[in-house]
Amino acid sequence: MKVSARNQLKGKVKSIQDGMVNSxxxxxxxxxxxxxxxxxxxxxxxxxxxxxxxxxxxIKASNxxxxxDH
Amino acid sequence: MKVSARNQLKGKVKSIQDGMVNSxxxxxxxxxxxxxxxxxxxxxxxxxxxxxxxxxxxIKASNxxxxxDH
Amino acid sequence: MKVSARNQLKGKVKSIQDGMVNSxxxxxxxxxxxxxxxxxxxxxxxxxxxxxxxxxxxIKASNxxxxxDH
Amino acid sequence: MKVSARNQLKGKVKSIQDGMVNSxxxxxxxxxxxxxxxxxxxxxxxxxxxxxxxxxxxIKASNxxxxxDH
Amino acid sequence: MKVSARNQLKGKVKSIQDGMVNSxxxxxxxxxxxxxxxxxxxxxxxxxxxxxxxxxxxIKASNxxxxxDH
Amino acid sequence: MKVSARNQLKGKVKSIQDGMVNSxxxxxxxxxxxxxxxxxxxxxxxxxxxxxxxxxxxIKASNxxxxxDH
Numbered sequence: 001m002k003v004s005a006r007n008q009l010k011g012k013v014k015s016i017q018d019g020m021v022n023s024x025x026x027x028x029x030x031x032x033x034x035x036x037x038x039x040x041x042x043x044x045x046x047x048x049x050x051x052x053x054x055x056x057x058x059i060k061a062s063n064x065x066x067x068x069d070h
Numbered sequence: 071m072k073v074s075a076r077n078q079l080k081g082k083v084k085s086i087q088d089g090m091v092n093s094x095x096x097x098x099x100x101x102x103x104x105x106x107x108x109x110x111x112x113x114x115x116x117x118x119x120x121x122x123x124x125x126x127x128x129i130k131a132s133n134x135x136x137x138x139d140h
Numbered sequence: 141m142k143v144s145a146r147n148q149l150k151g152k153v154k155s156i157q158d159g160m161v162n163s164x165x166x167x168x169x170x171x172x173x174x175x176x177x178x179x180x181x182x183x184x185x186x187x188x189x190x191x192x193x194x195x196x197x198x199i200k201a202s203n204x205x206x207x208x209d210h
Numbered sequence: 211m212k213v214s215a216r217n218q219l220k221g222k223v224k225s226i227q228d229g230m231v232n233s234x235x236x237x238x239x240x241x242x243x244x245x246x247x248x249x250x251x252x253x254x255x256x257x258x259x260x261x262x263x264x265x266x267x268x269i270k271a272s273n274x275x276x277x278x279d280h
Numbered sequence: 281m282k283v284s285a286r287n288q289l290k291g292k293v294k295s296i297q298d299g300m301v302n303s304x305x306x307x308x309x310x311x312x313x314x315x316x317x318x319x320x321x322x323x324x325x326x327x328x329x330x331x332x333x334x335x336x337x338x339i340k341a342s343n344x345x346x347x348x349d350h
Numbered sequence: 351m352k353v354s355a356r357n358q359l360k361g362k363v364k365s366i367q368d369g370m371v372n373s374x375x376x377x378x379x380x381x382x383x384x385x386x387x388x389x390x391x392x393x394x395x396x397x398x399x400x401x402x403x404x405x406x407x408x409i410k411a412s413n414x415x416x417x418x419d420h
Contacts, residue, residue, distance in 0.1 A: 001143065001279060001280070003277045004187060007106055008137060021229050030102075033103060037131055038134070038390075039144040040201070040248075043144040048138065056141060057136065058135040058136065058137045058143055058144075059129060059134055060133070062108045062272060063129060063130070063133040064105060064107035064108070064128070066125050066126065066127065068118065068125050069352075071347040071350070073345055073353055074345045074390075076390065076393065091299050110411070113356065126351060128354075130345065137141040137142065137143045138142050143277070148277060167276070170243045173239050173240045173243060175274060176271045178274070183276075188278065198277045199274055200273070201247055202342060203273040204268070205269070205283055205340070206235060206247055206253075206257060206265050206284040207213070208259075209264070211418065212418050213281065213417045214319040214324070214338075214417070215323075218281075230370070231369045231372060250286065253284040270415065283417070309383050310380035313380045315357050315409070317414035318412045333418070334418075334419070335416050335418050337414050337415075338415040338417045339413060339415070342388045343410070344385060344388070344408070345407075345409070346394075347353070347408045348397045348399075
């Protein structure tokens with residue numbers, strides 16, 4: 001499936017930590033650039049998420065805010 | 071201000087394209103790793119967004135989905 | 141790509157209406173059951189969205205609220 | 211109350227599963243068409259959600275992504 | 281309809297500004313406390329939004345981030 | 351950091367309730383006007399959230415829906 005979300009960033013799972021309902025997945029996009037995702041534990045299992053796996057961080061552009069130092 | 075969003079990724083504005091209401095901002099997080107943000111044009115002006123500026127892409131972890139090739 | 145969003149509902153595009161930046165896409169999930177999506181016009185073009193095309197409405201479970209008549 | 215969310219799809223609760231904080235509610239929109247919602251357990255209780263109850267799945271159009279097979 | 285969103289804050293419309301697709305609505309929650317909403321123009325019309333009207337700002341708790349001065 | 355989210359409402363923490371993963375924080379924006387936020391417990395700790403602390407409720411305008419009585 002090809003999805004309409006604007007950002008589909010390739011990376012590698014660095015770690016996964018399971019809660020009761022959700023899993024927290026850390027994805028390395030580049031050396032030193034990591035992004036954290038929270039998805040349901042059942043989605044994580046269904047996608048076969050585990051450390052080392054190649055995945056995409058999928059993010060709608062309207063969910064990306066911008067911050068600046070002042 | 072320090073905000074609760076889990077992901078605050080440092081980058082540099084690569085391009086900004088203004089619409090009537092929104093602006094589309096492309097941020098380079100690392101060589102070859104870009105993320106696109108859509109914010110209101112008035113926010114972009116208020117933050118002084120322009121090409122080359124150092125910014126943060128701010129994203130809640132629950133807004134980061136994961137995709138895998140199958 | 142297989143994505144972590146919990147809801148991936150099969151349907152058929154009933155109509156698409158392009159604005160300057162966004163497109164509004166109406167998807168028929170079943171006779172009389174329609175869902176409206178707003179995505180960027182460039183995503184709509186890149187996905188080849190047009191009336192009659194088979195698509196999926198992809199929605200995170202945490203973005204589905206519930207209402208009840210009282 | 212009438213709300214601004216574009217999608218307000220009528221359905222019937224098929225199942226509800228309570229966690230400690232959140233409840234996962236499956237709503238049948240039409241025969242074979244189901245949508246899953248995650249709301250707080252306290253909201254589910256306050257709305258009187260239970261199997262068989264008529265409810266609406268309420269979703270903002272901008273939270274509906276589109277996927278296509280390729 | 282009663283909805284599952286945790287925050288339903290009563291206020292009064294202070295101003296509405298229509299774009300081509302979206303409307304920007306400023307709601308006064310208390311003297312000096314204002315919140316801005318962007319909804320589609322068609323929703324604004326359908327709800328009869330105009331300055332002075334009593335409305336509710338409806339927000340999911342998971343969409344409220346927290347910031348602190350440092 | 352200055353962020354692009356349109357709403358940054360000053361308030362005071364009224365209560366915080368920790369779950370295993372998330373914390374529910376009630377913020378008083380004005381006498382009788384409260385807003386509830388759900389953030390991760392680790393974010394709450396990192397920001398030093400506790401009753402009485404001055405904070406901002408940070409909300410994107412597109413996440414504010416509008417309801418009207420009918």
